[in-house]
Amino acid sequence: MDYRQALNYIENTGKFGSRLGLENVKNLLEILGNPQNNLEIIHVAGTNGKGSTCSYINNMLVYQGYNVGLYTSPYLEEFNERIRINNSNISDEELAQSISTVKKAIDKILDSGFEHPTEFEIITATAYLYFSEKNVDFAVIEVGLGGRLDATNVCTPVISAITSIGMDHTQYLGETLAEIAFEKAGIIKENIPVVLYQQSKEVELVISEICNLRKSDLYITQNDNIEYISENIHGQTVNIEEMGHLYSGIEIRLPGRHQAKNLAVALSVIRILEMSGKISQIDTEALYGSIRDTRWPGRMEIITENPMTIIDGAHNPDGAGILREAIERYLKGKKINLVFGMLSDKDIYSVAEILVPCVQKVIITEPESPRAANVKEVHDLISKINKSDTVLEIIEIPQIKEAVNYAQKTASEDEVVVYAGSLYMIGKVRTLLNEMYHRL
Known part of the structure; x- marks a missing residue:
């Protein structure tokens, strides 16, 4: 074989x-x-x-x-x-x-x-x-x-x-x-x-x-x-x-x-x-x-500085809490655009409830898996999260490649793009970003 x-x-x-x-x-x-x-x-x-x-x-x-x-x-x-x-x-x-x-x-x-x-x-x-x-x-x-x-x-x-x-x-x-x-x-x-x-x-x-x-x-x-x-x-x-x-x-x-x-x-x-x-x-x-010299790809990993782009496999409440702490500690005052995709058998609401309050825009996409949560299902859950201080922009882009292209092209220099959720999504995102920024 x-x-x-x-x-x-x-x-x-x-x-x-x-x-x-x-x-x-x-x-x-x-x-x-x-x-x-x-x-x-x-x-x-x-x-x-x-x-x-x-x-x-x-x-x-x-x-x-x-x-x-x-x-x-x-x-x-x-x-x-x-x-x-x-x-x-x-x-x-x-x-x-x-x-x-x-x-x-x-x-x-x-x-x-x-x-x-x-x-x-x-x-x-x-x-x-x-x-x-x-x-x-x-x-x-x-x-x-x-x-x-x-x-x-x-x-x-x-x-x-x-x-x-x-x-x-x-x-x-x-x-x-x-x-x-x-x-x-x-x-x-x-x-x-x-x-x-x-x-x-x-x-x-x-x-x-x-x-x-x-x-x-x-x-x-x-x-x-x-x-x-x-x-x-x-x-x-x-x-x-x-x-x-x-x-x-x-x-x-x-x-x-x-x-x-x-x-x-x-x-x-x-x-x-x-x-x-x-x-x-x-x-x-x-x-x-x-x-x-230790690295661990896909966990709070910075892919590019312009715009600053971070990928993180936060797919459970504890992981989301760690990511939010890092955003609030290290990216204070920055506008955060979250690209978010989860598997349907995960605690999507709890993860979103932790991350959404510290971001200004959410782009919902779908991991490449039969278990992927539908963008509309995730959108409905996020809509239930109370975020009274600012208006939250929510965009649905099911295809990961299209979501990545949109997120990177629409982010200004002083904004941060954070990809978080299923590792099935993060792996694909990492490949696409590496190609986009010639990191291969």
């Missing part, structure tokens, strides 16, 4: 839907020789921030000289982004070869009467197989959905990390923060250390209780100890104290105070790896360089 055939095969498995549970992926990995058991895994769960936290951890280890695999989801522009080694995407040829091997294993489990694995189970098995074959020193693995029943949760990691937990995927994970925290805590294994992003006591209590049951040491970051020396829409310089170490004048190129808090999780992970002897003594200069 070649690359195009491999992608078609993966896309066609979407018909098997999404299924929480580990039996099928365990059967698949068993036939593949359980490649996940050959890996030193850092397993990362959470509602928001897990992608950038994974990116920090990955970059830190790479800059310390280790061979590091990174598995994240979803991708923005190219499927190969999901499986990387040392910041390089898996090649087309290697992806095709790995998928071919996984397909043969799938044929065997189907012959044994088991259900066909889902798309995410297949991609996860492919990542574990590829990292094992490449003999990486570490694999940083991002949980797809939840934790306890997520396909990635067939591993015994060297350390687990849990980022900020909020209300998302409630139809699968529960209706309260405590219920969702319980599902995320499913990645906690016996006697394996856990790093937790400091957050609500409700969440911390759930995680703490499970760590006690499983005799796992728990390290909660100290967000109150972060000192913000300088910050703007392009990034920040901070002092962070974690695990008995003071990191002074760390330069972060990711804007938003939440990114400094995500960094605290990553720093704790790296220090625990050092303390446990999993890595050698940390080179501080390389550590600072790895943080400075």
